[in-house]
Amino acid sequence: NAGVTQTPKFQVLKTGQSMTLQCAQDMNHEYMSWYRQDPGMGLRLIHYSVGAGITDQGEVPNGYNVSRSTTEDFPLRLLSAAPSQTSVYFCASSYWGEAYEQYFGPGTRLTVT
Amino acid sequence: AQSVAQPEDQVNVAEGNPLTVKCTYSVSGNPYLFWYVQYPNRGLQFLLKYITGDNLVKGSYGFEAEFNKSQTSFHLKKPSALVSDSALYFCAVRDISGSARQLTFGSGTQLTVLP
Numbered sequence: 001n002a003g004v005t006q007t008p009k010f011q012v013l014k015t016g017q018s019m020t021l022q023c024a025q026d027m028n029h030e031y032m033s034w035y036r037q038d039p040g041m042g043l044r045l046i047h048y049s050v051g052a053g054i055t056d057q058g059e060v061p062n063g064y065n066v067s068r069s070t071t072e073d074f075p076l077r078l079l080s081a082a083p084s085q086t087s088v089y090f091c092a093s094s095y096w097g098e099a100y101e102q103y104f105g106p107g108t109r110l111t112v113t
Numbered sequence: 114a115q116s117v118a119q120p121e122d123q124v125n126v127a128e129g130n131p132l133t134v135k136c137t138y139s140v141s142g143n144p145y146l147f148w149y150v151q152y153p154n155r156g157l158q159f160l161l162k163y164i165t166g167d168n169l170v171k172g173s174y175g176f177e178a179e180f181n182k183s184q185t186s187f188h189l190k191k192p193s194a195l196v197s198d199s200a201l202y203f204c205a206v207r208d209i210s211g212s213a214r215q216l217t218f219g220s221g222t223q224l225t226v227l228p
Contacts, residue, residue: 004156033215040122042203042218043157058215090156098145098209099164102216104156 002026004105006091012111013081021076021108023091029103030096032074033058034066036087037107043090049074050096081112115140115208119219126194127227134189134202134222142210146187148178151201151221160202163187174198194226 007022025032033048045058049068063085065077074093078085088109092102116139126132138144145164149157161172163180171177178189187204204219 035218040220042117042220044218045215048215092157098207099162101147101159101162102157104149104158106156107154 004091004093004103006089006105006108008108009106010109012113013078014113015081015083017081019078019081021078021089021091021110023074023076023105024072025074025091025093025103026072027093027103028071029093030071031100031102032068032091032093033102034064034074034076035090035092036060036085037090038087046076046089078110081110083112086110086112115144115206115217117204117206117217117219119202119204119222121222122220123223123225125225125227128196129193132191132194132198132224132226134204134224136187136189136204136219138185138187138204138206140206140208140210142208144187145207145209146178146180147205147207147216148172148176148187148189149203149205149218151203153200157203160189196226196228199224199226 004025030051034046035043044060047066049055055066088107090107091105094100094102118137147162148160151157161170163170168180202222205216
């Protein structure tokens with residue numbers, strides 16, 4: 001199993017540009033989520049999905065869109081990048097249920113200038 | 114609303130000594146509690162969790178954690194620290210009685226084990 005994979009590893013954008021961060025998992029997990037990690041703030045949930053065709057907002061959804069057309073893939077779209085979106089982004093997946101731990105991808109380091 | 118506090122940004126311990134990384138939580142109902150570790154430039158890795166049952170939970174790499182309901186704490190411990198344990202540690206909580214049921218993470222504690 002590859003687990004959770006993310007691409008790209010690094011990205012630099014100019015303010016106003018758009019891009020998509022890719023996330024895929026091969027564990028047949030129903031639940032997938034996107035977090036951003038900022039120094040001293042832990043991980044904050046952006047969006048999540050409990051299955052194909054079902055997505056919902058997390059704590060900090062503004063400026064981001066998601067879709068879930070397959071169980072495996074959960075891309076995160078930045079619509080118009082802003083310097084405040086400079087962060088490290090992690091995708092995670094798990095079986096759906098409160099007791100299950102999440103498996104994390106290696107992260108994407110995004111810089112918006 | 115649920116929340117997690119990790120009161121120490123940084124913990125330093127000598128190799129071979131016991132280590133403790135502190136975590137306290139706040140939920141309106143019953144908690145599920147998790148510890149994750151993050152090595153430099155890597156994603157988070159699951160260490161252990163408390164769901165129900167025995168208050169002392171054992172996990173990966175010799176780590177354990179004790180759930181204390183009266184003190185609303187879930188401190189991470191290891192009897193003898195290794196230099197390779199140096200990493201960023203996150204505590205997380207999920208309120209199983211709440212409506213959101215998402216994980217809330219603490220701000221993280223940087224553990225440095227000195228040789």
